[in-house]
Amino acid sequence: MMTVSLADRLLAGDSRALARAISFVENEASEGAEIIRRIFTRTGQAYLIGVTGAPGAGKSTLVDRLTAAIRAAGPTVGVVAVDPTSPFSGGAILGDRVRMQAHASDAGVFIRSMATRGHLGGLARATSEVALLLDASGKQTVIIETVGVGQDEVDIVRTADVSIVTLVPGAGDEVQALKAGIMEIADIFVVNKADREGVDRTVASIESLQALQTFGAGDWRPPIVKTVATTGEGVADLLAAVDRFRAHTKDSLGSRRKARAEFRLREILSRRFLQRVEDDVLRPGEFEAYLERIARRELDPYSAASEIMTRALAHQAAGGRGHGREGP
Numbered sequence: 204m205m206t207v208s209l210a211d212r213l214l215a216g217d218s219r220a221l222a223r224a225i226s227f228v229e230n231e232a233s234e235g236a237e238i239i240r241r242i243f244t245r246t247g248q249a250y251l252i253g254v255t256g257a258p259g260a261g262k263s264t265l266v267d268r269l270t271a272a273i274r275a276a277g278p279t280v281g282v283v284a285v286d287p288t289s290p291f292s293g294g295a296i297l298g299d300r301v302r303m304q305a306h307a308s309d310a311g312v313f314i315r316s317m318a319t320r321g322h323l324g325g326l327a328r329a330t331s332e333v334a335l336l337l338d339a340s341g342k343q344t345v346i347i348e349t350v351g352v353g354q355d356e357v358d359i360v361r362t363a364d365v366s367i368v369t370l371v372p373g374a375g376d377e378v379q380a381l382k383a384g385i386m387e388i389a390d391i392f393v394v395n396k397a398d399r400e401g402v403d404r405t406v407a408s409i410e411s412l413q414a415l416q417t418f419g420a421g422d423w424r425p426p427i428v429k430t431v432a433t434t435g436e437g438v439a440d441l442l443a444a445v446d447r448f449r450a451h452t453k454d455s456l457g458s459r460r461k462a463r464a465e466f467r468l469r470e471i472l473s474r475r476f477l478q479r480v481e482d483d484v485l486r487p488g489e490f491e492a493y494l495e496r497i498a499r500r501e502l503d504p505y506s507a508a509s510e511i512m513t514r515a516l517a518h519q520a521a522g523g524r525g526h527g528r529e530g531p
């Protein structure tokens with residue numbers, strides 16, 4: 204089968220095979236799932252760095268600098284970025300071209316931007332699967348850049364081996380607004396655009412939120428690193444913070460990866476289960492009919508779910524024949 208040789212070439216570090224496999228995953232083609240199946244047991248070698256933050260915070264610029272700094276230290280780097288089609292980056296394609304140029308002569312770097320299209324859940328899955336492909340292809344560090352808006356993307360970053368949250372000066376209100384989310388996911392804070400006014404106020408507002416948290420003796424207290432991504436200032440400090448975090452969490456990496464496994468498995472299971480229900484258990488149009496009844500308040504969603512579950516189990520017990528009990 205074609206995916207066998209593609210997977211083999213990818214595992215051998217062939218970057219054209221990698222690019223091809225990424226396209227399958229991105230397009231949600233069946234070959235993508237097949238390749239993931241083939242390579243999965245060979246993954247888990249790469250250290251996964253998640254970078255999130257508001258649109259235009261300078262994440263891509265920072266990731267480029269970080270990539271260069273990591274390469275200078277030795278390890279190979281794969282980057283998967285969810286670049287929204289924003290006025291900052293000019294969209295994924297342009298973003299890719301500009302970014303690849305900076306590392307064009309370096310075979311140890313592979314950068315891929317994912318276009319934001321379709322549903323976010325699918326994008327989050329595709330992003331984490333591309334990270335797997337980069338890992339399988341031998342990239343020792345994999346950086347995932349996402350815009351921290353959707354829950355799915357936050358989940359992806361949360362389950363990286365280290366999560367970097369990028370803020371910018373003058374984002375005091377933003378810190379407040381995001382506080383529940385970011386305080387929970389940040390292992391390292393970056394205040395980028397430190398060449399701008401208000402850096403210290405932003406640092407202080409993060410610190411005041413940290414003051415409300417309780418840190419035990421051996422607990423990691425997320426450091427706050429000031430950077431100017433455009434010049435590279437502070438990037439060495441950021442890399443040092445990543446290395447310190449990595450050393451600090453050496454023993455708990457397993458539980459972090461288990462959380463990632465849980466996210467992955469639950470996501471696949473619920474998607475598959477739903478697909479199965481829609482394809483095999485319900486007749487065409489029936490799912491829609493449930494939705495309409497719920498919208499009209501004739502049926503509550505809990506009862507609808509119970510009914511569908513019961514029908515799915517009956518369908519299973521009957522050896523997968525027919526459409527369960529007669530529908531609504």
Ligand SMILES: Nc1nc2c(ncn2[C@@H]2O[C@H](COP(=O)(O)OP(=O)(O)OP(=O)(O)O)[C@@H](O)[C@H]2O)c(=O)[nH]1
Pocket residue numbers: 256257258259260261262263264265285286287289291292350395396397398399430431432433434
């Ligand atoms: N002054 C200043 N500008 C910066 C700095 N870092 C990035 N920028 C600029 O900010 C703009 C956005 O940078 P990006 O790296 O594309 O930001 P991003 O967070 O990846 O943006 P999206 O992916 O579109 O959300 C660009 O014009 C950068 O040149 C910085 O440290 N200082």
Ligand SMILES: [Mg+2]
Pocket residue numbers: 262263264284285286287292348
């Ligand atoms: Mg970007």
